[in-house]
Amino acid sequence: MSDDETEDGVFSEEAIEAARKLFAGPIAFLKSAPGLEYLPDPDVPEIAFAGRSNVGKSSLLNALTGRNGLARTSNTPGRTQELNFFDIGSPLAFRLVDMPGYGFAKAPKDVVKKWRFLINDFLRGRQVLKRTLVLVDARHGLKDVDHEILEMLDKAAVSYRLVLTKADKIKPTELATVLEATAAEARKHPAAHPQILSTSSETGLGIAELRAAVVEALG
Numbered sequence: 001m002s003d004d005e006t007e008d009g010v011f012s013e014e015a016i017e018a019a020r021k022l023f024a025g026p027i028a029f030l031k032s033a034p035g036l037e038y039l040p041d042p043d044v045p046e047i048a049f050a051g052r053s054n055v056g057k058s059s060l061l062n063a064l065t066g067r068n069g070l071a072r073t074s075n076t077p078g079r080t081q082e083l084n085f086f087d088i089g090s091p092l093a094f095r096l097v098d099m100p101g102y103g104f105a106k107a108p109k110d111v112v113k114k115w116r117f118l119i120n121d122f123l124r125g126r127q128v129l130k131r132t133l134v135l136v137d138a139r140h141g142l143k144d145v146d147h148e149i150l151e152m153l154d155k156a157a158v159s160y161r162l163v164l165t166k167a168d169k170i171k172p173t174e175l176a177t178v179l180e181a182t183a184a185e186a187r188k189h190p191a192a193h194p195q196i197l198s199t200s201s202e203t204g205l206g207i208a209e210l211r212a213a214v215v216e217a218l219g
Contacts, residue, residue: 011212011216015216018215019211026089027065029087032084034083036121040085045094045219046126046128046129047095047131048097051134056137057165059201061098064210071086083118084098100115123152129158130159130219131158131161131193134149136164136165138178142182150192153189156191158191160192161196162197163213164198165199167199168200168203
């Protein structure tokens with residue numbers, strides 16, 4: 001935890017403003033990588049985003065960057081089956097990595113197997129990966145498939161942070177319950193950040209804090 005974040009997960013105004021300025025600068029799609037051989041050179045820090053299909057990952061990435069069309073949104077689970085890289089800042093400061101959604105029940109077994117190999121190899125071998133943000137739908141909380149990705153991250157020794165999405169879709173009391181349960185689960189995992197963020201791509205809830213969390217993770 002850096003000096004920019006207190007023990008209860010509140011970021012300083014300075015940290016939030018610095019992150020806002022960074023994300024207000026140039027942001028561009030770099031490339032899609034369907035396999036490890038297509039990865040960009042590991043020359044800058046990277047922050048990855050992971051989550052179940054339809055967790056709202058693309059919408060959150062668009063809200064985070066302030067670009068409505070940066071990440072493609074789709075109602076079709078499992079549409080994105082590649083690692084998508086986005087350059088942030090000029091000169092280049094870091095990259096965001098949009099990982100393929102997981103947990104799509106109707107996907108062919110070979111697609112699921114390919115996804116698992118791609119993600120596992122990427123997580124284990126990407127030295128510049130500073131943190132993975134694991135998105136969890138606030139309406140449902142952690143599912144079995146989420147626990148699988150947390151274990152994968154633990155084994156790969158990749159630092160990660162849980163982020164609740166669609167927090168505007170449930171009552172504040174329900175959100176508090178999910179937040180507490182998610183934080184309790186995070187404490188069981190050695191690679192998990194202890195503080196959980198609640199966000200909404202529609203209302204903007206927690207977006208400024210998420211930007212600060214990304215910058216803080218860069219070290």
